[in-house]
Amino acid sequence: MHIDTKCVHAGGYPDAQTGGINTPIFTSSAYKYLDTDTRLYQRYFNTPNQEAVVKKICELEGAEDGIVFSSGMAAISTVLLSLLKSGDHAVVQDEIYGGSHAFVEEHLGKLGISFTLTGREVQEIEKATKTNTKLIYIESPTNPLLNVVDIRRVAGIGKQRGILTVIDNTFATPVNQNPFLLGIDVVLHSGTKYLGGHSDLYCGVAVARKDIAAIIRKTAANFGGSLNAMSCYMLERSLKTLSIRVERQTHNALRIARFLEKHHVVSMVNYPGLESHSGYKIASSQMSGFGAMLSFELKDRTAIDFMRRLRIIKPALSLGGVDTTICDPATTSHQKVSGDVRKRLGISGNLLRLSVGIESVEDLIEDIQQALEDK
Numbered sequence: 001m002h003i004d005t006k007c008v009h010a011g012g013y014p015d016a017q018t019g020g021i022n023t024p025i026f027t028s029s030a031y032k033y034l035d036t037d038t039r040l041y042q043r044y045f046n047t048p049n050q051e052a053v054v055k056k057i058c059e060l061e062g063a064e065d066g067i068v069f070s071s072g073m074a075a076i077s078t079v080l081l082s083l084l085k086s087g088d089h090a091v092v093q094d095e096i097y098g099g100s101h102a103f104v105e106e107h108l109g110k111l112g113i114s115f116t117l118t119g120r121e122v123q124e125i126e127k128a129t130k131t132n133t134k135l136i137y138i139e140s141p142t143n144p145l146l147n148v149v150d151i152r153r154v155a156g157i158g159k160q161r162g163i164l165t166v167i168d169n170t171f172a173t174p175v176n177q178n179p180f181l182l183g184i185d186v187v188l189h190s191g192t193k194y195l196g197g198h199s200d201l202y203c204g205v206a207v208a209r210k211d212i213a214a215i216i217r218k219t220a221a222n223f224g225g226s227l228n229a230m231s232c233y234m235l236e237r238s239l240k241t242l243s244i245r246v247e248r249q250t251h252n253a254l255r256i257a258r259f260l261e262k263h264h265v266v267s268m269v270n271y272p273g274l275e276s277h278s279g280y281k282i283a284s285s286q287m288s289g290f291g292a293m294l295s296f297e298l299k300d301r302t303a304i305d306f307m308r309r310l311r312i313i314k315p316a317l318s319l320g321g322v323d324t325t326i327c328d329p330a331t332t333s334h335q336k337v338s339g340d341v342r343k344r345l346g347i348s349g350n351l352l353r354l355s356v357g358i359e360s361v362e363d364l365i366e367d368i369q370q371a372l373e374d375k
């Protein structure tokens with residue numbers, strides 16, 4: 001099956017009673033147990049709505065098994081703490097999502113788990129591994145500069161040294177990138193972004209091989225970050241349109257990136273689909289599309305001033321929805337990062353991060369153009 005067909009038909013729950021073609025929403029938190037071996041309970045991640053949506057996500061990622069969480073951070077924290085124990089070492093890319101970075105910094109050390117933060121180059125990642133390294137954690141493309149990590153080679157290091165590899169695949173989505181098929185062991189998503197896709201749903205996902213998923217699920221039952229039936233259903237419904245949404249968003253993003261690249265008020269555009277981008281070659285080898293996130297820098301005007309002039313595009317936090325949204329990372333996602341570190345990472349005060357939606361790209365370009373030129 002092609003991905004468009006999988007989005008619609010994979011997983012789900014056959015409604016034998018009515019023949020309805022959608023998964024019913026099973027609201028019970030208590031299930032009878034006398035005549036069955038199963039013990040259904042939301043926190044055990046085995047209820048019908050959880051299983052219906054997990055099956056669909058696994059097929060989209062090409063993975064064996066998975067778990068749906070109540071947030072992206074619930075997925076990330078649970079995965080890290082289920083696969084690492086006191087005395088272990090982890091190699092963590094330094095450009096990851098702010099919340100993941102904070103989690104690593106604040107919680108691994110006090111549990112006796114050491115870690116090394118590294119750059120995105122494979123040589124740096126390899127050099128950071130030690131004899132007790134148990135896990136390598138990466139993200140690609142990164143936020144907000146859209147840098148690209150060579151996923152196949154990182155997976156190769158893991159396989160060669162017996163180290164588990166974990167990736168946050170939120171920005172790429174399963175439509176544009178399937179790290180599992182490139183050899184990565186655990187693939188994570190903040191489902192709050194593209195998987196949900198309408199800025200109205202909060203969830204997270206982890207998919208992995210069966211034996212690894214079983215380890216994660218066991219810890220997850222202790223931590224309790226499970227997803228409720230209604231949200232599972234909304235996620236399942238959203239996934240039916242994932243491929244058409246992301247395809248349109250990706251197409252729009254490339255057009256906007258090309259437009260911005262030529263504009264005299266724009267000094268830099270970061271989009272892995274531009275030949276000028278440092279990650280273009282690797283991205284071409286591991287992504288089927290370059291995604292719908294991009295960032296750019298303005299000459300002689302502030303990010304805030306530009307955002308106030310926009311008429312369609314909404315200055316808002318979060319990303320991945322059908323609405324095009326924009327933010328300035330220096331006062332939002334990277335506000336807590338010190339000025340020096342921001343400078344080293346390349347996040348300036350007039351950098352803007354655009355999450356491209358499904359609107360007509362002509363309207364979006366016109367909106368950006370009038371805001372750039374109106375001065």
Ligand SMILES: *Cc1c(COP(=O)(O)O)cnc(C)c1O
Pocket residue numbers: 071072073074097099100143168170171189190191192193202203204
């Ligand atoms: C938003 C985000 C997260 C965190 O997800 P929540 O659903 O907000 O907990 C993790 N990784 C990336 C790349 C994100 O964009």
